[in-house]
Amino acid sequence: MAGRLIGVGVGPGAPDLLTLRALHHLQRADVIFAPSMASDVQSRAESVVVRADPNLRVRRLVFAIIRDDAARQAAHRAAAIEVGEALSAGLSAAFVTLGDPNVYSTFHHLLREVRRIDPAVAVETVPGIMAFQALAAEASLVVTDEVESLHIVTAVDGPVGIESALEDTASTVVIYKGGRHLGAIVDLLRAHDRLEGALLGELMGLEGSKVELLTSVDQRSASYLSTVIVPPRRSTS
Numbered sequence: 001m002a003g004r005l006i007g008v009g010v011g012p013g014a015p016d017l018l019t020l021r022a023l024h025h026l027q028r029a030d031v032i033f034a035p036s037m038a039s040d041v042q043s044r045a046e047s048v049v050v051r052a053d054p055n056l057r058v059r060r061l062v063f064a065i066i067r068d069d070a071a072r073q074a075a076h077r078a079a080a081i082e083v084g085e086a087l088s089a090g091l092s093a094a095f096v097t098l099g100d101p102n103v104y105s106t107f108h109h110l111l112r113e114v115r116r117i118d119p120a121v122a123v124e125t126v127p128g129i130m131a132f133q134a135l136a137a138e139a140s141l142v143v144t145d146e147v148e149s150l151h152i153v154t155a156v157d158g159p160v161g162i163e164s165a166l167e168d169t170a171s172t173v174v175i176y177k178g179g180r181h182l183g184a185i186v187d188l189l190r191a192h193d194r195l196e197g198a199l200l201g202e203l204m205g206l207e208g209s210k211v212e213l214l215t216s217v218d219q220r221s222a223s224y225l226s227t228v229i230v231p232p233r234r235s236t237s
């Protein structure tokens with residue numbers, strides 16, 4: 001393959017949080033691919049691209065969110081074949097992803113399959129602003145200060161895996177992919193005395209966006225595009 005594959009982070013959803021570097025790469029790419037649930041469904045990442053520059057054209061790659069590993073891999077392989085055809089034709093191909101392409105991103109699933117076709121494919125990534133950064137900015141929350149640490153954890157399979165991060169009370173905990181388990185996350189934060197000040201950001205920068213303190217949230221589940229920030233226990237003096 002003579003082409004080049006570029007993983008472009010488009011930020012969490014607001015088109016003005018797409019960086020100048022990302023826009024530069026998108027405007028110069030021969031083809032822009034976006035992951036999508038179905039060929040007739042515009043993905044969130046695609047919507048950011050076309051709102052940032054309505055002249056850009058996007059090709060959808062169907063990446064259904066399925067838990068079955070074999071079916072998921074087959075979808076990634078089919079997408080890689082399509083991308084591989086563009087690369088073999090010598091084209092530069094951008095693949096857009098919400099947030100950053102190196103953090104919990106489908107880009108690397110795609111890349112793994114593209115590399116099976118051509119291990120020497122030329123690749124680069126363009127960083128993107130992440131949802132938790134947009135959420136912190138919107139709520140004027142200092143994410144970390146002085147010697148505080150930051151954990152980024154996933155609650156895709158429920159909140160069990162986040163307990164050890166919560167036990168580190170001097171750290172901030174960012175919880176990704178926990179929307180389905182919001183009620184259980186709230187219960188766990190309460191049990192660890194970490195609920196106070198915790199924030200929920202749903203669909204940041206997208207239609208239906210909202211930011212709330214978790215203490216005032218009464219729903220037990222939220223959108224897949226939900227991020228929780230649990231601040232450290234800070235002394236008020």
Ligand SMILES: C[S@@+](CC[C@H](N)C(=O)[O-])C[C@H]1O[C@@H](n2cnc3c(N)ncnc32)[C@H](O)[C@@H]1O
Pocket residue numbers: 012013097098099100101102103104105106129130131132175176177178179201202203204205206224225226227
């Ligand atoms: C597959 S991960 C993608 C992460 C992305 N690569 C990043 O750097 O932010 C999906 C998770 O990212 C978070 N997320 C991404 N975009 C979001 C948004 N607009 N609003 C809230 N959370 C978002 C949610 O926790 C969601 O479950």
